[in-house]
Amino acid sequence: MSTGKGRERHIPSQFNQGERFAMKEALKGAIQIPTVSFSPDDINTTALAEFGEFIRTVFPTIFKTRFIQHEVIGEYSHLFTVQGSDPSLQPYMLMAHSDVVPAPDEGWEVPPFSGLEHDGFIHGRGTLDNKNSLMAILQALELLLIRNYIPRRSFFIALGHDEEVSGQNGAQKISALLQARGVKLAFIVDEGNFILDGFIPYLKKPFAMIAVSEKGGINLRLQVNMTPGHSSAPPKETSIGILAAAISRLEQTPLPNMFGSGPLKTTLQELANEFPFPANIVLRNLWLFGPLVSRLMERNYITNALVRTTMALTMFNAGVKMNVIPPMAQAIINLRIHPAQTVQEVLELIKNIVADDRVQFHVLTAFDPLPVSPSDHQALGYQLLRQTIQSIFPEVNTIAPGICIGNTDSRHYTNLTTSIYRFNPVYLHPQDFRSIHGINEKISVQAYETQVKFIFEFIQNADTYQEPIPHLHEL
Ligand SMILES: CCCCCCCC/C=C\CCCCCCCC(=O)N[C@@H](Cc1ccccc1)C(=O)O
Numbered sequence: 163m164s165t166g167k168g169r170e171r172h173i174p175s176q177f178n179q180g181e182r183f184a185m186k187e188a189l190k191g192a193i194q195i196p197t198v199s200f201s202p203d204d205i206n207t208t209a210l211a212e213f214g215e216f217i218r219t220v221f222p223t224i225f226k227t228r229f230i231q232h233e234v235i236g237e238y239s240h241l242f243t244v245q246g247s248d249p250s251l252q253p254y255m256l257m258a259h260s261d262v263v264p265a266p267d268e269g270w271e272v273p274p275f276s277g278l279e280h281d282g283f284i285h286g287r288g289t290l291d292n293k294n295s296l297m298a299i300l301q302a303l304e305l306l307l308i309r310n311y312i313p314r315r316s317f318f319i320a321l322g323h324d325e326e327v328s329g330q331n332g333a334q335k336i337s338a339l340l341q342a343r344g345v346k347l348a349f350i351v352d353e354g355n356f357i358l359d360g361f362i363p364y365l366k367k368p369f370a371m372i373a374v375s376e377k378g379g380i381n382l383r384l385q386v387n388m389t390p391g392h393s394s395a396p397p398k399e400t401s402i403g404i405l406a407a408a409i410s411r412l413e414q415t416p417l418p419n420m421f422g423s424g425p426l427k428t429t430l431q432e433l434a435n436e437f438p439f440p441a442n443i444v445l446r447n448l449w450l451f452g453p454l455v456s457r458l459m460e461r462n463y464i465t466n467a468l469v470r471t472t473m474a475l476t477m478f479n480a481g482v483k484m485n486v487i488p489p490m491a492q493a494i495i496n497l498r499i500h501p502a503q504t505v506q507e508v509l510e511l512i513k514n515i516v517a518d519d520r521v522q523f524h525v526l527t528a529f530d531p532l533p534v535s536p537s538d539h540q541a542l543g544y545q546l547l548r549q550t551i552q553s554i555f556p557e558v559n560t561i562a563p564g565i566c567i568g569n570t571d572s573r574h575y576t577n578l579t580t581s582i583y584r585f586n587p588v589y590l591h592p593q594d595f596r597s598i599h600g601i602n603e604k605i606s607v608q609a610y611e612t613q614v615k616f617i618f619e620f621i622q623n624a625d626t627y628q629e630p631i632p633h634l635h636e637l
């Protein structure tokens with residue numbers, strides 16, 4: 163509660179049995195609503211509308227608090243404006259999204275929209291990406307309000323409904339609305355990186371990676387048109403063969419390793435002390451061992467994604483009948499652009515590798531990598547995340563800036579702030595990483611409670627944070 167003198171009563175992040183039961187039941191309820199996005203034109207509007215009703219029921223205090231304004235944007239996204247008691251403090255924004263990628267039943271241990279609790283885990287699509295964050299943000303705020311907490315610093319909660327298919331009707335519209343209102347944000351916290359455990363050989367301890375940038379992206383259609391004909395007298399080359407050869411050349415020719423440019427070097431330097439000898443010496447001396455480390459990173463498909471622009475062939479279509487030479491073959495390639503490259507540079511590289519004029523290129527969507535957000539001592543959002551990680555996860559020794567290899571709705575908000583941080587306060591192991599957009603996505607009840615605690619503390623820390631006093635030579 164605000165005392166009006168700039169000093170706040172700190173409310174401990176302790177929840178009683180009833181609250182703990184209610185918070186896990188609320189997450190289960192959220193998972194059971196199949197808010198699936200298939201494409202920008204094919205989203206489950208019935209489920210999204212139901213989800214809007216659901217959050218009203220589960221978090222009644224938020225919706226009746228006089229200093230909180232709730233707006234529905236783009237029909238299914240939600241924007242909450244929490245008016246703080248001190249207008250001199252610049253507001254910030256917490257983000258999450260309510261839509262999920264499709265999850266056919268095959269391969270799942272329990273049905274993906276059951277929200278079943280089993281062995282201490284809540285199972286289902288969205289438990290890590292990203293209903294956990296959405297529910298934890300609202301849950302933490304609800305619990306603070308129940309304890310009569312009045313925030314000092316204003317903040318927004320932006321909950322997109324189409325993140326998995328571009329964010330054009332959710333995040334983009336919220337961003338435009340806030341811009342029209344003249345809002346400037348101190349920082350944003352969105353989904354993205356995690357507390358990573360077991361991703362790097364020889365690194366036995368978990369570390370928190372706060373993404374200060376995210377990769378760019380291109381969806382590229384490759385197309386070959388040839389004259390159709392009778393399959394009994396085939397030409398030497400067909401559209402399918404030409405396209406397949408082009409794709410194969412691309413798969414065999416990885417784009418350049420960009421190790422050394424971008425935030426990754428800082429990530430590794432900050433991690434150096436966590437490694438045993440001699441890896442610690444290697445990482446402390448990247449000026450010498452950079453080439454070795456860069457080659458080691460290429461060997462694993464996740465760390466490889468940190469050092470270069472990746473290409474994934476995601477769709478391939480050709481042929482109309484079994485005995486007809488196909489007139490056309492098409493493929494879609496999904497590229498994720500390293501922060502040190504641009505869309506134009508990557509397109510040039512791709513065209514040079516394909517080196518066949520019969521292959522046409524159509525850029526379907528493209529955006530450059532996101533700017534790098536500050537992570538220095540003056541960077542409020544970064545330092546607040548650091549402070550809260552240290553208090554909620556005291557066992558985590560290293561907190562390092564990094565990049566997010568996936569894309570998030572936060573990329574639509576660069577007009578409002580230069581400080582965007584992508585971080586989920588949740589442990590992630592390699593098998594959990596595979597479950598995101600894969601099968602058997604789940605979160606432990608304890609991890610979810612900790613996520614609520616984290617946000618509960620974070621909101622309070624944002625109200626009491628004291629900026630470090632600059633050193634004399636900085637004045
Ligand atoms: C030395 C350090 C090793 C680090 C290992 C890195 C481990 C990576 C850990 C977590 C990454 C998870 C990425 C989660 C991103 C989730 C966002 C998402 O799913 N986005 C989609 C949707 C989308 C959005 C905007 C445009 C296109 C697609 C996506 O990226 O496909």
Ligand SMILES: [Zn+2]
Nearest residue numbers: 291292325353
């Ligand atoms: Zn997501």
Ligand SMILES: [Zn+2]
Nearest residue numbers: 263291326599
């Ligand atoms: Zn996702």
